Each structure stands twice: as structure tokens, then as C-alpha cells.
Amino acid sequence: MHQPRIMQLYKTLESHFGFLDWWPGDSKAEIVVGAILTQSASWKNVEKAIANLKSKDMIDPKRIANADIKRLEQLVRPSGFYRQKARRLRGFMSYVVKRHGSLESMFSNDASPLRAELLSINGIGNETADSIALYAAEKPIFVIDAYTRRILGRVYGTKRYEKSECYDILQKEIEASIRKDVVLYKDFHAQFVELGKNCCRAKPLCGSCPLKRQCKYFKDLQQ
Numbered sequence: 116m117h118q119p120r121i122m123q124l125y126k127t128l129e130s131h132f133g134f135l136d137w138w139p140g141d142s143k144a145e146i147v148v149g150a151i152l153t154q155s156a157s158w159k160n161v162e163k164a165i166a167n168l169k170s171k172d173m174i175d176p177k178r179i180a181n182a183d184i185k186r187l188e189q190l191v192r193p194s195g196f197y198r199q200k201a202r203r204l205r206g207f208m209s210y211v212v213k214r215h216g217s218l219e220s221m222f223s224n225d226a227s228p229l230r231a232e233l234l235s236i237n238g239i240g241n242e243t244a245d246s247i248a249l250y251a252a253e254k255p256i257f258v259i260d261a262y263t264r265r266i267l268g269r270v271y272g273t274k275r276y277e278k279s280e281c282y283d284i285l286q287k288e289i290e291a292s293i294r295k296d297v298v299l300y301k302d303f304h305a306q307f308v309e310l311g312k313n314c315c316r317a318k319p320l321c322g323s324c325p326l327k328r329q330c331k332y333f334k335d336l337q338q
């Protein structure tokens with residue numbers, strides 16, 4: 116993966132969709148809550164759960180850590196898998212409060228140990244840990260999701276990126292190919308999500324895709 120090529124993808128996407136200013140959230144706590152609730156859920160449903168939590172003034176690590184689990188379940192219910200997510204959310208915030216006192220204190224750690232610590236918390240996998248590290252803690256860690264794997268697999272004509280066990284490999288390749296920049300990493304991931312939602316779906320809509328001239332999958336279709 117060469118720097119000009121991957122950066123060229125970003126430039127094409129950014130000039131098409133514009134700067135996306137993702138991830139939405141009024142606070143670090145809200146971004147963390149969103150990152151946990153969005154596991155296997157559409158963002159629209161996550162927004163409803165966040166609105167419920169906000170209406171009860173619950174976007175707060177200490178309040179979530181001390182919440183009654185049944186009440187928390189009802190508040191996060193729109194995001195699906197609500198029993199599991201309520202426990203995950205409360206478990207995460209309890210860990211933060213007991214171990215660090217606050218998210219800000221936890222996030223003062225360097226990127227690599229912070230990532231390792233996030234991954235050690237129950238229910239936090241690669242994508243959630245990296246979303247929290249990049250968007251809430253503002254560390255230069257590139258987030259890989261299903262859209263990223265699918266788009267790069269098609270653009271570069273390889274199936275290996277689509278395997279979930281290739282998470283670390285793909286992440287290292289991207290991080291080695293572009294400048295270490297939190298703003299760039301945030302927006303690049305957002306561009307992939309936007310492209311995945313609008314064009315590079317399971318059944319791709321290549322005709323309206325800004326990357327079609329750079330994409331091996333599309334070029335192969337033309338032959």
C-alpha cells in the first residue's frame with residue numbers, strides 16, 4: 116500500500132463528500148457511549164439510545180457506573196442487544212471510575228498502552244477500542260471496520276483485507292502509508308463509512324462511486 120495511492124483515495128473521497136467532522140458527540144463520555152452502543156447497530160438506533168440517556172442526564176461515567184442495570188437496559192434498548200450493552204457500558208464505566216477516576220485521566224496515557232488497556236476490558240474489541248482511542252482520546256490510531264475492509268479489498272483487488280483476523284495487518288499497512296495525524300485519521304475513517312453506506316455496499320453501486328477510476332473491482336467489471 117503506497118502513500119500516494121492511499122492518500123489519493125482520501126483526496127478523492129474528501130473532495131466528493133467534503134470534510135465530515137465525524138464522530139458526533141458533545142463530550143468524551145458521549146463518544147465512548149456511542150462507540151459501545153454502535154456494536155452491531157445502526158447509528159440511527161444508537162442516536163435514540165443516546166437521546167434516552169441524555170434525557171435522564173446519564174451521559175456521565177459515574178452515573179452509568181452506579182446505574183441500576185434494569186433502568187440502563189431500558190434506556191439503551193433502541194440500540195439492540197440491550198441487556199448485553201447495558202452490562203458492557205456499566206462495566207466499562209465502572210472500570211474507568213475505579214481505575215482512573217475519569218476518562219480524561221485514562222486518556223492521558225500514550226496511544227499504545229491505552230489501546231492495550233481498552234482491549235483488556237470486557238466486551239471491547241479492536242474496532243470499539245480504536246474508535247474510543249481515536250475519537251474520544253484523540254490518539255493517532257486508524258480505525259478499521261467492515262466498510263474499510265470491503266472498500267480496500269475491492270479497490271486493491273484482494274480478498275485478504277476482508278478477513279477479520281487481518282485487522283492488525285491492515286491497520287499497520289495504512290498507518291505506515293499515511294502521515295500520523297488525528298484529524299486525517301478521523302476524517303479518513305468517516306469517508307470510508309460514507310462511501311460504504313452510499314456506494315460500496317454489499318451489492319456495490321459503482322456507477323455513482325467517486326473511487327471508480329481507482330478501483331480494480333470496477334475496472335475488472337469493464338473488461
Ligand code: SF4
Binds near residue numbers: 269315316319328331
Ligand atoms: S467502484 Fe464500486 S467496488 Fe469500487 S469502491 Fe466504488 S462502489 Fe466499491
